[in-house]
Amino acid sequence: MKNRPPLPQHLSRHRYHALLVRLQIELVKLQRCVIERGQRILVIVEGRDAAGKDGTIKSIVEHLSPRDTRVVALGPPSNRERCSWYFQRHVSHLPAAGEIVLFNRSWYNRAGVERVMGFCTKEETEEFLETVPGFEAMIERSGITLLKYYLNISKQEQKRRLADRQRDPLKQWKMSPIDAKAQKLWKAYSEARDKMLERTHTVTSPWTVVRGGDKEHARLNIIRDVLWRLSSARLRSTVLTIL
Numbered sequence: 500m501k502n503r504p505p506l507p508q509h510l511s512r513h514r515y516h517a518l519l520v521r522l523q524i525e526l527v528k529l530q531r532c533v534i535e536r537g538q539r540i541l542v543i544v545e546g547r548d549a550a551g552k553d554g555t556i557k558s559i560v561e562h563l564s565p566r567d568t569r570v571v572a573l574g575p576p577s578n579r580e581r582c583s584w585y586f587q588r589h590v591s592h593l594p595a596a597g598e599i600v601l602f603n604r605s606w607y608n609r610a611g612v613e614r615v616m617g618f619c620t621k622e623e624t625e626e627f628l629e630t631v632p633g634f635e636a637m638i639e640r641s642g643i644t645l646l647k648y649y650l651n652i653s654k655q656e657q658k659r660r661l662a663d664r665q666r667d668p669l670k671q672w673k674m675s676p677i678d679a680k681a682q683k684l685w686k687a688y689s690e691a692r693d694k695m696l697e698r699t700h701t702v703t704s705p706w707t708v709v710r711g712g713d714k715e716h717a718r719l720n721i722i723r724d725v726l727w728r729l730s731s732a733r734l735r736s737t738v739l740t741i742l
Contacts, residue, residue, distance in 0.1 A: 506716055515715045520721040523562045528597060529729060530563050537596035539643045540602035541603045542725065546650030547688060548596070548681045555650065556601050558718040559725070563599065572603040585609060585627060586634055588732045592644060606631065610695035612677065615687045629697040635704040645704050646728060648721055649696065652712035654685050707740040717742075 516570070533540055542559070544552045551742040560568050571592045580588045586606055594600040596633070613619040620628075639645055652660075661678055664670045700706045707724060711717045722742040 515719070519722075522719065522726065523558075525726050526559065526722065527562055527588060529726060530567065532600060534564075534567055534597040534728075536664055539594040540599040540729065541638075541643050541645045542599070542601045543602060543607070543645070543647045544603055544650065544721075545605065545607050545648065545690075546711060547652060547657060548675075548678050549657050549664065549673075550650035550652050551711050551717055552603050552650060554714055555648075555718050555721055556603055559601065559722060560599075567598055569594075569598065569600045569601060570603060571605075574642060575637065585623075593638060595640055606634075607695060607699075610692050610699070611688065614691050615684055616680070628695070631699050632701050632704065635699075635701070639685055640704065644729065646725060647704060647706050648724075649692070649706055649741055650717060651708055652699055652711045656712050657685075658715055662734070673740045705740065707742060709742045 504519075510518070532538075544556055546552050556570055560570060569592070571589075573588065574594075575590060589606050590599060590600075592602075606627075609619055609624060610631075614621075615623045635645060662682065664674050664678070696706055696708070707721075709717050709721055724740075724742060
């Protein structure tokens with residue numbers, strides 16, 4: 500996985516599934532090593548509404564052992580959680596030995612939706628951006644390997660996907676009141692994203708930005724990157740990676 504040739508620009512449905520299965524087989528092999536070595540893997544998947552987070556995570560975990568894999572998608576904080584240390588409700592979901600945990604959104608809500616929608620103050624956002632690098636360095640020193648991905652899509656693509664959710668009864672569970680404001684607040688979300696990436700991309704916890712306009716390419720690229728990073732000695736980079 501060290502030499503990662505680029506994916507073909509256009510993939511047929513058959514070719515996509517063939518490549519996906521090959522990568523999923525490698526994920527199963529990787530998980531076996533994670534379990535045997537007692538490693539702790541944490542993968543954060545962030546992005547705008549309709550960026551493809553659910554489908555990406557599903558493609559990663561589809562054939563992994565459910566006993567050793569967890570997907571964490573936390574809802575709004577309770578009253579008690581709002582009065583606690585911000586990271587506290589996430590800590591209990593961190594991986595134990597032999598586990599792979601994927602966060603579908605994470606503590607980075609504070610730098611994104613909470614900031615844009617006014618669910619937290621500017622001071623709370625600044626405190627988060629100031630302290631999160633130290634928090635992530637701490638959990639990595641404890642032995643957790645942290646991978647952070649941001650799925651990036653265009654305003655037009657988000658508009659198309661949100662409209663598709665409204666039309667498709669099988670996708671309407673994904674809809675939320677926040678979706679209706681996603682397009683109107685596009686600029687604010689863009690500014691929040693840029694500031695988040697600038698302040699929280701570090702040598703020990705780098706971000707990888709993934710072009711998410713093509714869902715199939717995005718899924719394959721993320722899986723390939725996960726395999727490469729977890730099987731390569733080059734786990735750290737000071738340069739923001741864009742797939």
